[in-house]
Amino acid sequence: MTIHLEASVEPIVEGEQEIAAMLKELNPPALIMSIVHMSGDASVLTRWPSPKIIDVVEASSQSVELLEGGYTKEQGESICEYALEVIRDYRANDCKLPQLNDEVMDQLLDFMCGHHLDDEYRAFIREEIALDGIDQRGLRFDSEAGRQRATQFPVVIIGAGMGGVLAAIRLRQAGVPFIVIEKNSAVGGTWFENHYPGCRVDVPGHSYSYSFEPNHDWECYYPLAEDIRAYFDSCADRYGVKSHIRFNSEVVQASFDDNSQRWQVQVKNSDGQLETLEACAVISAVGQLNRPKLPDIPGRDSFAGPLFHSAAWPDGVSLEGKRVAVIGSGASAFQIIPELAKTAASLKLFQRSPVWMFPNPVYHDKVSTAQRWALKKLPYYSKWYRFWLFYVSIEGVYDKTLVDENWHSENSVSQSNDDMRKLLSAWIESQLSDPALLEKVLPDYPPFGKRILQDNGTYLAALQRDNVELLTEGIERIDARGLVTTDGSLHEVDVIVCATGFHADRFLFPMRVTGRQGIELSDQWGENNGRAFLGMTVPNFPNLFCIYGPNTNLVVAGSIAHNAESQVNYILRCIKLLLENNYAAMDCRQAVHDQYNQRVDEINAGTAWGSPAVSNWYKNDQGRVTANLPFRIIDYWRMTKEPNPEDYHFN
C-alpha cells in the first residue's frame, strides 16, 4: 500500500504586474522547473543552460553578479518573461496541470543537475522530492498478517525532537503501537531546549523539515529556534502523535529480557514515580547534543552571580546593562555574542579556538513575500526549491573535506581545502581593520576541522564594539567576582554564560542500557566510544534502534532531516522484516558491525575533521571521530534503503 502526499497548490489570484514583480525574486532553477510542470513542454529546457552550483570560491572571482544557479541578469529576465506567459496560459486553462511522463521527469532531473544522472541518483532524488506524490519512505503493511502482528508490537521511542516525532509519525502510519517518552515539557528536542538569544538553525529552513511536510511559512530563510520548535509541534499535532507523548518523563534504564525477547523500559514519570513499560523494540531519538557540558574550571561553583549553560538559558533573564562573560566561541556563542553585545554593559568573550565562518548575506533575512507566494502557488516550485537547497549542499563540498596525502600543510588538507581557506580568510580579513584582532580570530586549522558557521558579518561587527572584548588567555579559575586568566588578570562580571558544548561523545548517556545476557552498553562502548552498524543497531542489543546515533552527524552532506528520514526508513523496514517473518528479535552480527566501523574510522581519519592536528566535539578523548558520518549522503541513503537480513541474527 502506498502513502500519497497531499498536493497543496493554492490558486494564483494576483494580477500580472504583481506576478511579474514577484517572479524576479524567485530561485531561477526552481522557476524553470515549474514552467515545465505548468506547460508540459520540456523543449523549453533548451532556452537556458542548466543551473550551475557557483561555489563561493568561483563566485568571488566573477566580474558580474550572478543569480542563483549561476544565471546572468539577462538570462534571469528571459526566464521571468517566459514564466509569465506560461502562468497566463496555465490560468486560462483553469490551472490544469499536464501529465508529465517519466522521460520528461528524467529530463528535468538531468537539467537541474547539469548532467546525465545514473539510475541510482535518479531514484535517490525522486524519493526525496516525491514528484509523483508517493511517499516512498512511509510504510503500510500489505498483508493482513503483517497488520495484525504490528498491533502486538509495542515500541518505546525515547525523545520527541526531530527524530522521535518522525519515528512516531511513521509508526502510526504503519499501525504499530508506540509511546514517546520525553524528558521536557514539550515537543522539539534541541529546539525546545536551546532558546538563547539569537538561536537559529544554520541550514536553510526549506530543507530543514520533513520531506512529506513542507513548511511554506518559515519567517526566515534560516529559521529561529522557536519557529522550528513550533514546526515540530505542529507536525506532532497534525499527524496525530501528540497524545502518544508522555512529557516530563525520562527513561532511566532499558533492559532486554532474553526470555521474553522484549525490552523492559524503566521510566521516571513526571510525579517522580518509576514505572516499567514493556516493549518489543526501543527507538532512541535522544540526539547527540542534548546533555550540556559545563567547563571543568576550578572554582566554577564559587561564582556569586548567575552562571549557566547556553542550552539551559534561564527564562526571563535579562542581561541588559550587565557585565557578561561568555566562555566558548563555537556555534552557540557565535549566535549569542551579537545579541548580547547590543545591550550588555560589557561583554567579554573567552575564546579558546577561533571559528571559520562562511559568507552568507541572507543568514538573518526574512523570506520574501514573493518566495512564499511561489512556494504556495507555483506548481512544484517548492519541491524543486527544496531540491536545489539540498543539491547545492551535497555536491562539490564533500571533496573539499578529504585529505590529500600528498598535501603537506598545517592549515589545509588539500588544494581545494586550501582554496576554501583562502576565501574564508579573505572574508574574515575584509571585516576587520585591527591586525591584533585579526590574528586572534583567524583559525590556523583547516576549514571543516570544526563546524563552519554561517555569517552575515554580525559576529565580527559585535567583536569590534566598544563594549566587547575578545580574550584568548586561558581561564585559570573562577571566583566569586569573575574569571581569572592565566596572565593573572581578574575579569569581574555579573553573569557567566558557558557556551561550552555538549557531552556529544556519550551516546544514550545517562540512561543505563542492558542487552542480551546482561551486557551493559556502557561496558561494550566504554564511556565515550559509541559504535553502531549504520549508526543505528548494536550487537547484543536486539531491537534497539538509534536515530542520530554514533557516526551519523553531518558536516557537509545535506540536511540532518534527510538523514533522520533515511534512518527511520531503515528502522521501519527492520520492523517489517521482523513482523512479516514472525521473528521476535534481530541482533546485528558482530562481524558486520566491525567491518562497517572499520570503514567509518578509515574514511573519517582521512578528513579535515579527523585530522590529528584538529580538536573538535566530533572526536572522543582518544581522538576517534565518534560523531560524524564519513560518507556521501547518497551512499548512506543506499545503505539504509532496506535492511539486509544477512546482517542480523534473528530469534
Ligand code: NAP
Ligand atoms: P561547541 O561547538 O562544542 O563549542 C564549544 C566552545 O566552548 C568551543 O569554542 C570550545 O573551545 C569552548 N570550550 C569548551 N570547553 C571549554 C573550557 N573548559 N574552557 C574554555 N573554552 C571551552 O558547542 P556549541 O557552540 O554549543 O555547538 C555544538 C554544536 O551544536 C555545533 O557544532 C552545531 O552542530 C550545533 N549547533 C548548531 C547551531 C545552529 O544550527 N545554528 C547553533 C548552535 C549549536 P574549543 O573549540 O577550543 O574546544
